[in-house]
Amino acid sequence: MSVVKKSPWILHYDGTSCNGCDIEVLACLTPLYDVERFGIINTGNPKHADILLITGSVNEQNIPVVKQLYEQMPDPKAVVAVGICATSGGIFAECYNVVGGVGKVIPVDVYVPGCAARPESIIDGVVKALDILEVKRKKR
């Protein structure tokens, strides 16, 4: 049975972002979008999370943080990179300390484009990640 699709718990991590995408992620929780309709909860704890939502690019300082958060999540798990910063480094790509997108450090399952990504597309990205979670669960 695919209950994992009915209750995805999310961990949100903010890398080197301008906070634009973070505000859009939090907008998903507000009454207008209300992601709890789909059983989605923002947990803030990697050990409870199913989906890691990363906004912003990865820099030299937060590589170990991102890796550790990913490793602390129990299987099956999925990673969604939100915004163009998390995809490729975006506007910060040329900065001296920026490594690039999240994909350079941990395996990313879904990329959500946009600067900032709209709440609708973030929800869409999470829904895509649910299918991937289901496939991963069957493989375990």
Add this chain to the structure above:
Amino acid sequence: MNILILIGIAMLAPVAGGLLTGIDRIISARLQGRQGPPLLQPFYDVLKLCQKESIEVNSMHRFFVYISLAFVVFTTVILLSGGDILLAIFALTLGSVFFVLGGYASNSPYNTIGSERELLQIMAYEPMVLLTCVGLYYAENSFFVKDIVAAQTPSIVYLPGVFVGLIFILTFKLRKSPFDLSMSHHGHQEIVKGITTEYSGKDLAVIEVTHWYEVIIALALVYVFFATAAPMSHVFAVIVCLLVYFLEIIIDNGAARVKWQQALKSAWIVTGIMGTVNLIILSFFK
């Protein structure tokens, strides 16, 4: 036959508790102007957690959670089968203590803070729970639930103060704001996730199911205040239970979390005034 009833109680109590939690989440969402999750969401959550990997910090911290569940199930069965309310309360306390030990066992700073707060909560609510039992004995001359619910006059007539005190400390037991210091039951964030931070997968599912049992235990304590020998009183008691639960949801959504000092102080003051004064007055009339 008797065994079957006991097993039935143990099976049905979490179903009812889970449904109540689902209703709680919908009402909370509506109070916040949101649509809210489906009614069965708590069951989806638990089933999902069962399919996930359980990360083992060490073997003890998982073990304690299962022991805690066992004691809470024992409490539920005793209470709902009409057993000794004093025994039930002590088993429930033991369950909470094992839960705290599990929190300490993981050695994580977040869990340790959560455990300390859980201990404070136990300190805050335990006197009132004991006074409730004492008061019920005073009023009905029996510690057995089956005798208390078979009385001619409902206990609430003798114990209005104790009842108010009980409602007050149920906020701790149901893990609602303003007293959800150690772990909150909703998406409110505290220090990461309090005492449950290090649990994942099946262990977290067990904690959730334990909470469902605890909801039923809490409402069973409300129930015994209203049930009497008259059959209609039982219907009335169930309605009061639902109203109390609704009241707790509203308090949860209307209040912010308080500091532990305030939680402890207010709980003890309410216990002191409502509980003891009620018992003193009752001792004059009885």
